[in-house]
Amino acid sequence: GDSVTQMEGPVTLSEEAFLTINCTYTATGYPSLFWYVQYPGEGLQLLLKATKADDKGSNKGFEATYRKETTSFHLEKGSVQVSDSAVYFCALPGSARQLTFGSGTQLTVLP
Amino acid sequence: NAGVMQNPRHLVRRRGQEARLRCSPMKGHSHVYWYRQLPEEGLKFMVYLQKENIIDESGMPKERFSAEFPKEGPSILRIQQVVRGDSAAYFCASSPDSGTYNEQFFGPGTRLTVL
Numbered sequence: 711g712d713s714v715t716q717m718e719g720p721v722t723l724s725e726e727a728f729l730t731i732n733c734t735y736t737a738t739g740y741p742s743l744f745w746y747v748q749y750p751g752e753g754l755q756l757l758l759k760a761t762k763a764d765d766k767g768s769n770k771g772f773e774a775t776y777r778k779e780t781t782s783f784h785l786e787k788g789s790v791q792v793s794d795s796a797v798y799f800c801a802l803p804g805s806a807r808q809l810t811f812g813s814g815t816q817l818t819v820l821p
Numbered sequence: 822n823a824g825v826m827q828n829p830r831h832l833v834r835r836r837g838q839e840a841r842l843r844c845s846p847m848k849g850h851s852h853v854y855w856y857r858q859l860p861e862e863g864l865k866f867m868v869y870l871q872k873e874n875i876i877d878e879s880g881m882p883k884e885r886f887s888a889e890f891p892k893e894g895p896s897i898l899r900i901q902q903v904v905r906g907d908s909a910a911y912f913c914a915s916s917p918d919s920g921t922y923n924e925q926f927f928g929p930g931t932r933l934t935v936l
Contacts, residue, residue, distance in 0.1 A: 716863075744924075753825075753912055753927040754864070799863060807916070808854055808866040808877060809925060 712737045716800050716812030723790055723819050731785040731815045733774075733800035743767075743776055743783040744809070746799045754799065757785075790819045823848065825915050825928035826895075833934045840900040840907070842931045846915030853896045854925060855881075855888060858910040870896060903935045 717732040735743065742761045746754040758767035760776035760783065767774050772787045783800060800812040826845040834840050846853050851872050856864040866880040870890035881888065885903075890896040900907055910932045914925035 746927075753827075753929040754914075755927070756924060759924065804866070807852065808869050808880070809856075809864075809914075810866070811856075811863040813863040 712741070712802060712804055712810050714800050714802055714810055714812040717815050719814070720816035720818060723817070725792055725819055725821055726789045727819075729785070729787040729790045729794075729817070731798055731800075731817070733783045733785065733812060735781050735783065735800070735802050737781075737802055740778060741802045743774070744801045745772070745774055745783070745785050746801055746811075748797045748799065748814070750796070757798070790817070792819045792821050795819045825913055825926050827911075827913050827928035827931050829931060830929060831932050831934070833936065834903050835936050836904055837902050840903050840933055840935075842898040842900075842911050842913075842933070844896040844898070844913030844915075844928060846896070846913075847917075847926055850915035850917050850926070852916045852918070853890050854914045854916075855896075855898050856912045856914065858912060858930075860909070864912060867898075900933075903933075905935050908933055908935045 713736045715734045744759045745757040747757045748754050758769040760767040763778040765776045774783050774785045795818050797814045797816050799814045801809045828843050853870045855867040858864045868881045868888045869877040873892050885901045887899045910930045912930045913928045916925045
């Protein structure tokens with residue numbers, strides 16, 4: 711079945727450092743891909759999405775490119791801020807509209 | 822447009838009691854999904870409902886758990902005879918009928934603690 715493998719965490723960075731969180735997927739066809747973010751004590755918020763191969767999703771300085779050759783959708787940000795501290799989830803939709811999530815990556819950004 | 826609403830935000834139950842979690846989807850959304858997040862883990866799909874119908878319950882335990890989404894009112898996730906292993910955050914999401922992205926909008930979650 712469909713699955714998402716996400717980079718193991720936690721990740722701790724200093725402010726203004728470069729961020730990469732790896733995500734690879736296994737799926738039939740070319741589904742949409744998502745990154746969700748969960749701030750402490752809150753629900754998930756959609757961070758960015760890509761609907762087809764080679765699409766680049768971007769939001770709040772974060773980017774991810776849908777690469778079908780490597781079945782990857784890595785999340786990147788050039789300069790992280792303390793306010794980016796959260797848990798990040800890669801996800802893809804299943805055959806019945808449900809989302810399959812990666813295990814999540816805890817990011818802590820230190821001032 | 823109010824977002825997805827869940828209540829209660831926190832729920833404490835003793836073993837053997839019943840837990841009822843409520844979810845009101847965003848206005849205009851007729852698709853509701855329930856997910857469970859165990860401590861230190863990702864979200865796992867439980868059940869997908871449309872108004873008055875269960876579409877997919879493949880992720881829901883066969884015993885003690887049930888879900889409904891009546892014609893009027895919120896969706897309810899019901900856990901009977903709770904056990905300590907049911908302690909988790911339960912998230913509800915909704916999506917509209919239209920759109921091609923399968924984008925889901927999440928509520929703030931209900932954190933269930935079983936003593």
